[in-house]
Structures are given as structure tokens and as C-alpha cells.
Amino acid sequence: MKNQLNLPNEVEHEEQELLKILNKQTLPKHIAIIMDGNGRWAIKQGLPRFLGHHAGVKSLKEVINACCDLEIKVLTAFCFSTENWKRPQQEIDNIMHLLVEYLTNELIDLYAKGVRINPIGVLQELPQRARDALNRAVQHSLGNNGLVLNLALNYGGRLELTQAIREIVSAVEKGKLKAYQIDSTTVEKYLYTAGQPETDLLIRTSGDQRISNFLLWQIAYSEIWFTDVLWPDFRRIHLLRALVDYQERDRRYGGVKDK
Numbered sequence: 001m002k003n004q005l006n007l008p009n010e011v012e013h014e015e016q017e018l019l020k021i022l023n024k025q026t027l028p029k030h031i032a033i034i035m036d037g038n039g040r041w042a043i044k045q046g047l048p049r050f051l052g053h054h055a056g057v058k059s060l061k062e063v064i065n066a067c068c069d070l071e072i073k074v075l076t077a078f079c080f081s082t083e084n085w086k087r088p089q090q091e092i093d094n095i096m097h098l099l100v101e102y103l104t105n106e107l108i109d110l111y112a113k114g115v116r117i118n119p120i121g122v123l124q125e126l127p128q129r130a131r132d133a134l135n136r137a138v139q140h141s142l143g144n145n146g147l148v149l150n151l152a153l154n155y156g157g158r159l160e161l162t163q164a165i166r167e168i169v170s171a172v173e174k175g176k177l178k179a180y181q182i183d184s185t186t187v188e189k190y191l192y193t194a195g196q197p198e199t200d201l202l203i204r205t206s207g208d209q210r211i212s213n214f215l216l217w218q219i220a221y222s223e224i225w226f227t228d229v230l231w232p233d234f235r236r237i238h239l240l241r242a243l244v245d246y247q248e249r250d251r252r253y254g255g256v257k258d259k
Contacts, residue, residue: 011237018240022070026247027202030074031067032215032222035060037206037230039091044230050094055232057102063121066236067147068113070243074196076213082122082156096130099153103133107140114146120192121155126217148196155192164190193218201246203239205231223249 029095035056042052060077067075080095103117110117117137124131134151165192171177188194199218202211207228211219225233225242 003046011235015237015240018237020243021244021247023147023247024070024241026153027070027072027243028223028246029072029200029219030076030201030218031198032076032078032202033063033221034078034202034204034212034214035231035234036204036208038232040206041230042231046181050091053091053095053098057098057169059231059234060102061106062092062236063148063234063239064089064115064149065113068115072147074150074193076150076152076193076199076215078152078155078212080121080153080155082154082159082214083213085154091113096127099130099214103137110137110149111141111144114144116144116146116148117151119149119151119153120160121153122151122159125154138239150193150196152214153189155214157211159211160192161217175236187217191217198222199240201225203242205234221251223251 038052038056039049040052041055042049047052063077064075067230079099084095085092117140118132119138120135123134125137136152164187167180167207168177168186172179172182193215198220199215200220200221202215202222202224204212204224204226207226209226215222223246226244227242228236229238
């Protein structure tokens with residue numbers, strides 16, 4: 001299926017056609033997105049890399065709005081990884097400033113849409129201003145029962161699993177849990193996404209085809225949709241294309257279906 005944007009009228013027409021095809025009963029409950037390509041987008045425009053992150057906010061807002069319209073239960077956005085601290089300090093500072101700005105400016109609109117903000121990751125290592133903004137957003141949206149927006153910040157899949165193992169071992173040592181009782185359900189209770197549906201669909205933008213240490217447990221049986229579109233150019237139509245493609249797949253979870 002095409003990945004590039006067409007003329008505005010063609011885009012609107014295609015969106016309407018995709019919406020007709022979509023089966024609202026079999027949409028993914030949980031969508032995760034690796035929002036890649038911000039820096040490359042900026043460089044292509046002859047701009048500083050951090051402006052690519054600013055441009056990417058529009059894409060995130062559009063995807064959130066689309067998920068709300070489609071009544072998707074959970075959206076997990078990979079905002080900042082545990083490896084991203086290796087980037088230039090100026091870029092890190094700009095990303096953290098953008099996070100605070102986004103949560104401040106969009107909170108009322110997100111609340112009105114029923115979005116519940118749920119940051120995941122090693123949050124205590126984020127700058128204080130970022131933690132304060134996240135705490136305000138979490139508290140403000142706590143009672144909402146619409147889309148759960150997981151903001152993955154200082155997040156790494158291996159670290160998440162390592163922390164879960166430590167907590168499970170600690171529970172065993174304290175006699176709260178027996179080793180023979182540990183199963184996949186036990187592990188899931190100790191993940192950042194505890195209580196949420198498994199990730200059905202993982203989307204990665206910018207053309208790279210790798211998982212990059214994201215939701216390693218949660219995406220065990222996810223469908224993965226790659227696109228060459230850089231994140232700042234990602235729009236509602238691309239999400240709809242991904243959803244139509246998702247619904248055309250045969251999800252067998254390792255088994256076979258009766259003929």
C-alpha cells in the first residue's frame with residue numbers, strides 16, 4: 001500500500017475509502033509507535049535536528065486524535081529511550097523542554113478527549129521540570145476513561161524486564177511468591193503496562209526495520225508495520241493504512257486455523 005502523501009483532495013478521498021474498509025469490531029486494542037526520523041526530517045529541510053522533534057508533535061497530536069475517534073484503548077509512544085542520553089546535550093535539553101511544553105499546552109485538550117496520560121520508564125532520572133509536568137498531567141487525567149496514552153520516557157525494554165525480574169525475585173525472597181507460581185501472567189504484573197491489553201500493532205516510521213529495545217515482552221505476537229515516512233510527515237492517513245493492513249493479516253499466534 002502507498003506510503004507517500006498525495007494531493008489534499010486525494011488524501012481526503014483515500015481516508016474515506018479506508019474508513020469504509022475498516023472493521024470497527026476488530027481494531028487493535030493497543031497500538032505502539034516508534035516515532036523515528038525527526039532528526040533526518042530536519043536535516044532534509046536544512047534545519048537543526050531539534051526542530052524535527054517540534055514538527056513531530058503535530059504527528060503525535062494527529063495520531064492521538066485518530067485513536068480517540070476510533071476508540072482505540074491504548075497508544076504507546078516511544079518518546080525517549082534509555083540510549084537517547086548519548087545524544088548531544090542541547091538536543092536532550094530541547095526534547096525535555098518540548099515535553100514540558102506539550103504537556104502544558106495540550107493538557108486541557110487531552111482531558112476533554114478523555115485521554116489518560118500514563119508515563120512509563122525510569123522517570124526518576126528525568127529532569128525535575130519534566131517530572132513535575134508529568135505528575136500534573138497524570139493527576140489531572142487520572143479519572144479519564146478514554147484512550148490510555150503511554151508516554152515511554154527514559155524507557156528500555158531490557159531494563160523493564162530486568163526490573164521486573166528483580167521485583168519477582170524480591171517477592172520470592174520475602175515469601176510472598178513461590179518460584180513454581182511464576183508464569184507469564186506473573187511477569188506481566190510487574191511490567192510498566194500491567195493491566196493493559198497486549199500490544200496488537202507496532203508501527204515504526206522512517207524506514208528502519210528494527211525494534212530498538214521497545215516493549216520486548218509486550219510485542220511477542222504483535223503485527224509490525226514499517227513505513228519509509230519520517231515521523232514529522234506521519235498523518236492520520238498513514239495510521240489508517242496501517243490499520244487496514246493489520247486487519248488483512250492472519251493472526252494465528254503460533255497455531256493453525258481450521259480450513
